[in-house]
Amino acid sequence: MVKMKISFILNGRPAEGEAVPAQTAVSFLRDSMDQRSVKEGCGIGECGACTIIVNGLAVTSCLMTAAQLDGATVETTEGLAKSGNLHPLQESFIQHNAIQCGYCTPGALMSAKALLAENPEPTRREIRKALAGNLCRCTGYQQIVDAVEDAAKAMRGKTDGEGCR
Amino acid sequence: MNDNDAQFIGKNALHPRVVEKALGAPIFAADLGDGNQLVLKARRAGVHHAEIVSIDTREAEAVPGVVRIFTSADIPGRNAVGIIGNNKDWPILAVGKVRSKADAVALVAAETEAAADAAVKAIRIEWKELPAVLDPEAALLPDAPKIHESGNLLYTRLIKKGDVEAGFAASCHILENEYETPMIEHCYIETEAGIGYFDEDGIMTIEVATQNTHYDQADICAVLDVPEEQLRVVQAVTGGGFGGKLDISVHGFIGLALLHLRRPVRYFYTREESFLASGKRHGMKLKLKTGVDRNGKLLAVQGRVLSDGGAYGSYGIAVVTRTGVHLTGPYECPNVDVEVREIYTNHPFCCAMRGFGTPQGALAHESQMDMHGQALGLDPIEIRLRNALVNGSEQATGQIIHASAGLTDCLKALRPYYDEAMSVWMKEKPGRPSRKRGVGVGAMWYGCGNTAAANPAAAHIEIDQNGQLTLYSGAADIGQGSTITLLQIAAEVLGVEPAKFKSVIADTKYTENAGASSASRQTYISGNATLQAATLMADALLERAGDQLQSPKEDLALAGGKVTLKSNPAVGLPLAQLAGSMHTLGLPMKFRGYFDPDTTPLDPKTGQGCPYGTYAFACQLVQLEVDVLTGEIDIHRVVAAHDVGRMINPANLVGQVCGGVAMGLGYGILEEFAPGVESLKDYHICTSTDVPEIVPILVETPEPTGPFGAKGIGEPSLIPTAPAAVNALEMAIGERIYALPATLERVMEACQKAGWFEKLEV
Numbered sequence: 024m025v026k027m028k029i030s031f032i033l034n035g036r037p038a039e040g041e042a043v044p045a046q047t048a049v050s051f052l053r054d055s056m057d058q059r060s061v062k063e064g065c066g067i068g069e070c071g072a073c074t075i076i077v078n079g080l081a082v083t084s085c086l087m088t089a090a091q092l093d094g095a096t097v098e099t100t101e102g103l104a105k106s107g108n109l110h111p112l113q114e115s116f117i118q119h120n121a122i123q124c125g126y127c128t129p130g131a132l133m134s135a136k137a138l139l140a141e142n143p144e145p146t147r148r149e150i151r152k153a154l155a156g157n158l159c160r161c162t163g164y165q166q167i168v169d170a171v172e173d174a175a176k177a178m179r180g181k182t183d184g185e186g187c188r
Numbered sequence: 189m190n191d192n193d194a195q196f197i198g199k200n201a202l203h204p205r206v207v208e209k210a211l212g213a214p215i216f217a218a219d220l221g222d223g224n225q226l227v228l229k230a231r232r233a234g235v236h237h238a239e240i241v242s243i244d245t246r247e248a249e250a251v252p253g254v255v256r257i258f259t260s261a262d263i264p265g266r267n268a269v270g271i272i273g274n275n276k277d278w279p280i281l282a283v284g285k286v287r288s289k290a291d292a293v294a295l296v297a298a299e300t301e302a303a304a305d306a307a308v309k310a311i312r313i314e315w316k317e318l319p320a321v322l323d324p325e326a327a328l329l330p331d332a333p334k335i336h337e338s339g340n341l342l343y344t345r346l347i348k349k350g351d352v353e354a355g356f357a358a359s360c361h362i363l364e365n366e367y368e369t370p371m372i373e374h375c376y377i378e379t380e381a382g383i384g385y386f387d388e389d390g391i392m393t394i395e396v397a398t399q400n401t402h403y404d405q406a407d408i409c410a411v412l413d414v415p416e417e418q419l420r421v422v423q424a425v426t427g428g429g430f431g432g433k434l435d436i437s438v439h440g441f442i443g444l445a446l447l448h449l450r451r452p453v454r455y456f457y458t459r460e461e462s463f464l465a466s467g468k469r470h471g472m473k474l475k476l477k478t479g480v481d482r483n484g485k486l487l488a489v490q491g492r493v494l495s496d497g498g499a500y501g502s503y504g505i506a507v508v509t510r511t512g513v514h515l516t517g518p519y520e521c522p523n524v525d526v527e528v529r530e531i532y533t534n535h536p537f538c539c540a541m542r543g544f545g546t547p548q549g550a551l552a553h554e555s556q557m558d559m560h561g562q563a564l565g566l567d568p569i570e571i572r573l574r575n576a577l578v579n580g581s582e583q584a585t586g587q588i589i590h591a592s593a594g595l596t597d598c599l600k601a602l603r604p605y606y607d608e609a610m611s612v613w614m615k616e617k618p619g620r621p622s623r624k625r626g627v628g629v630g631a632m633w634y635g636c637g638n639t640a641a642a643n644p645a646a647a648h649i650e651i652d653q654n655g656q657l658t659l660y661s662g663a664a665d666i667g668q669g670s671t672i673t674l675l676q677i678a679a680e681v682l683g684v685e686p687a688k689f690k691s692v693i694a695d696t697k698y699t700e701n702a703g704a705s706s707a708s709r710q711t712y713i714s715g716n717a718t719l720q721a722a723t724l725m726a727d728a729l730l731e732r733a734g735d736q737l738q739s740p741k742e743d744l745a746l747a748g749g750k751v752t753l754k755s756n757p758a759v760g761l762p763l764a765q766l767a768g769s770m771h772t773l774g775l776p777m778k779f780r781g782y783f784d785p786d787t788t789p790l791d792p793k794t795g796q797g798c799p800y801g802t803y804a805f806a807c808q809l810v811q812l813e814v815d816v817l818t819g820e821i822d823i824h825r826v827v828a829a830h831d832v833g834r835m836i837n838p839a840n841l842v843g844q845v846c847g848g849v850a851m852g853l854g855y856g857i858l859e860e861f862a863p864g865v866e867s868l869k870d871y872h873i874c875t876s877t878d879v880p881e882i883v884p885i886l887v888e889t890p891e892p893t894g895p896f897g898a899k900g901i902g903e904p905s906l907i908p909t910a911p912a913a914v915n916a917l918e919m920a921i922g923e924r925i926y927a928l929p930a931t932l933e934r935v936m937e938a939c940q941k942a943g944w945f946e947k948l949e950v
Contacts, residue, residue: 060212124667
């Protein structure tokens, strides 16, 4: 089968891979680019487990083709921790017990990161709205909302220490 | 030990694998392997009920990349699985006939996903269709087609105590109503997934998302006709279970392919295959008649329940037994007459799902309790307080609940929230005149552990010569946090931080059977096994230290990774030194703990006996707003008071409570696995915007037989939510809804019945 070359920025670094024409972005990222944090939970854009950030926007990678990543700036959960240090969102998800089974976690982290980039001081309602596309069957969402709220505080450099329980 | 003394119990501690999960590390079954495994895919029946006339695999075998196609003829052992020992009724691959659309008829092994898909389509099956039985009542008619040779009635559970007719005769208020609950989907975000390979010792190994590796191993060994030492089952990090990963799914197929092909394989269900082939929560029809005296005390409960078990038994017998045992609700009642029947139909098989038959019953008993309260002018908390099981109460099966009956404490904890909701929140004016508010209460009790059956767990704790401690437990952690809970128990006994332990979990090669991570049993049962193993280890360490310090054991304590003199904590021996000397002396370094709760079988005719070692109790409050012209429901708040015995890890407990409430709200107002549901496009679970802020309240009533007093929480968290929501809807609308879920249509129907369309017409 004809393969096409996909050149893009993956987690801040130039990356290149080969995809077949109809291949979904989630399949390409998992199988060709080793981004196993990107989970396929439904294949039809309903569960959000495959959420990645493309050019600053949180999108479901099961509804995109690999070809659409060509030339784009792509972020996955693999790129969150920098030189061994967890991202404040990851730290906060852990501290708030926002992770139970962990399958929805990477997708939720991506949605949260995109939200905070656009709105560094979201209300709880705004956090819930931004995460409405990321289904979680374990937590009831409350701890995820707490985690994002607290990470936002930490990222604004105004952490008052009350957030971590 | 009182709370102030505890070092690690009642404190939060992080799950050993949580950092990997936060990093998105490749730890789930779908992430494992090198990508060179053969792909497995089952050909499913697609028809409800049919005889197989012929299966032609020739065309499929010719598809490039296909390695082999298996049918039932390739199964060397017992082609039947099922968790309940005497009811193994489910073939891995169909023999002669199919009983549900999901039945697997053939299995393809291929080099690629595309080849596997093409081959599945190319398998030709000739059917002789049989009439489908899709209604449990119809399934019981004398001329109904038989789904299994034994007939369509799988099981009847009777619970009989006292004289129910006398109870009704003495009652001043009697209610008789019918309720209906739907099948629902577990809908874990990770679909069923597993890989197969030969491990470093050349043993066939299945690494799979599961809630019970040891059951998997036993049933698959029987299917493959191999001894247990030739098959290893390892739990992959599992993306949720809720009861749906207790049955054999991909594992049987993986085992069959490994056995014949001796090559690594993988099988991951798509969401569509998961919806089609996974077990569901039992749909039930319940008739409940209850009578109370003038003080609101329950005098008689009579229940008749039909449970749609679908095509195969799975946990069905246990599910309906639990429905029957719990049908009085968490209340004292001297006269009980309950019959619950589990019926085969051609629906998807129904299995365990969070609550195991009690959420269905809770809709009925909690609706009745509210209606009795209304009739007698008692508020929902007061009537429940008057009936609550307390220490010393006898429940429906004749068991005396000696301790830790925490419902009264939970109701009292809920009281201020209820009063505030009624006196303040209900008085506020909603945004639009068509929006009406309601407050509802639901309560529950739940026996921790399997029902009236031996359900032991073993656990081991080992120390190596350098003092490294390791916990070995067969208890599958599916995200609920059982591993850290067990580590905290061991840590408390040994005075070593939980994070300093290694843990080996749910791997049949290294861990002993701990039973299923189901029935809210692991904290209680594996917790006790771990406590015993840790206590034996502590004793050995103290003994050794006593010799070396020339001091009696009683004068020594374990703390901070040392054995120290109680009188002078500065004098002590590090565990590493003690372990080194134990090793040199050839003393035991690994200790086994074991626990099996004290239960007795239930009498088949009366259901009398002791089904559980302990019970969890809870009550919840739901505040909601309904638009009586559009049917739209807005959940405002849920307050959830749960008696956990004793908190081991509060954050984990809160996690279970909030997660259970969210799932319970879905059960109450959204979810129904109805015909035509194929995937998440047709099936909606609660999103972050559907779930309100939840107020979890953890109540402690230490259970004398629990580890440090602890009991289970996983299922109790879901059970009261839907009934509380239905009761709140009744207050808001003025009409009761008797069937779940309270969909837009059902709410609109109730609003219409209540006359809101006329009342609010402009």
